[in-house]
Amino acid sequence: MEKSKKGEDKNMGKVAIYPGSFDPITYGHIDIVERALEIFDKVIVAIAVNEEKRPLFSVEERLQMVKAFFKDTPKVIVDSFKGLLVDYVAKTNAIVILRGLRATSDFEYEFHMASMNRSLDTHLDTLFMMTSKDYFFVSSRTIKEVARLGGGVEGLVPDLVVRRLKEKFKLPVTKRKQIRWDD
Ligand code: PNS
Numbered sequence: 001m002e003k004s005k006k007g008e009d010k011n012m013g014k015v016a017i018y019p020g021s022f023d024p025i026t027y028g029h030i031d032i033v034e035r036a037l038e039i040f041d042k043v044i045v046a047i048a049v050n051e052e053k054r055p056l057f058s059v060e061e062r063l064q065m066v067k068a069f070f071k072d073t074p075k076v077i078v079d080s081f082k083g084l085l086v087d088y089v090a091k092t093n094a095i096v097i098l099r100g101l102r103a104t105s106d107f108e109y110e111f112h113m114a115s116m117n118r119s120l121d122t123h124l125d126t127l128f129m130m131t132s133k134d135y136f137f138v139s140s141r142t143i144k145e146v147a148r149l150g151g152g153v154e155g156l157v158p159d160l161v162v163r164r165l166k167e168k169f170k171l172p173v174t175k176r177k178q179i180r181w182d183d
Pocket of ligand 1 (some may be wrong): 006011012020021048083084085086112113116
């Protein structure tokens with residue numbers, strides 16, 4: 001591959017890698033990718049294969065949902081990786097890791113991860129983007145919890161993800177019963 005300067009090659013331009021579990025992808029993630037495309041020529045959405053985290057969706061299911069969403073966006077490449085992120089990044093032409101920050105509570109975890117990655121590969125920087133105000137309360141974990149308990153997650157994740165969540169948590173359709181304290 002012909003490289004010109006750091007993070008650029010003649011065929012792909014500036015490339016950022018956006019790693020995560022994406023279990024499942026949310027509009028918070030999508031917002032980060034879309035804003036990153038204003039800065040980078042390509043964004044690689046890299047789905048981590050991490051069975052220890054006991055994901056709800058298999059890596060194939062996560063790949064399918066993310067690929068379906070970005071099918072008309074050629075500037076987004078969707079892939080999965082096993083093992084260390086720095087090893088995966090080294091096989092691509094990206095040198096910048098992209099991560100979203102929702103709140104200060106994310107900072108400690110992200111700071112540790114970015115520092116560890118930089119210690120493993122001193123040339124590798126992590127770039128943080130603040131999540132848009134509309135999505136700062138959205139996380140894959142809360143989406144799964146709300147969906148499992150029968151709550152609506154429409155507008156927070158793509159429609160396909162809403163359908164996949166409903167399929168996963170085959171919840172019986174029960175009529176809501178009003179609680180009457182005077183019974
Ligand atoms: O969406 P997540 O679960 O916060 O993403 C975390 C992820 C997948 C980016 C992180 O766990 C990761 O990079 N895993 C690959 C293994 C690795 O490289 N670990 C060392 C970095 S501390």
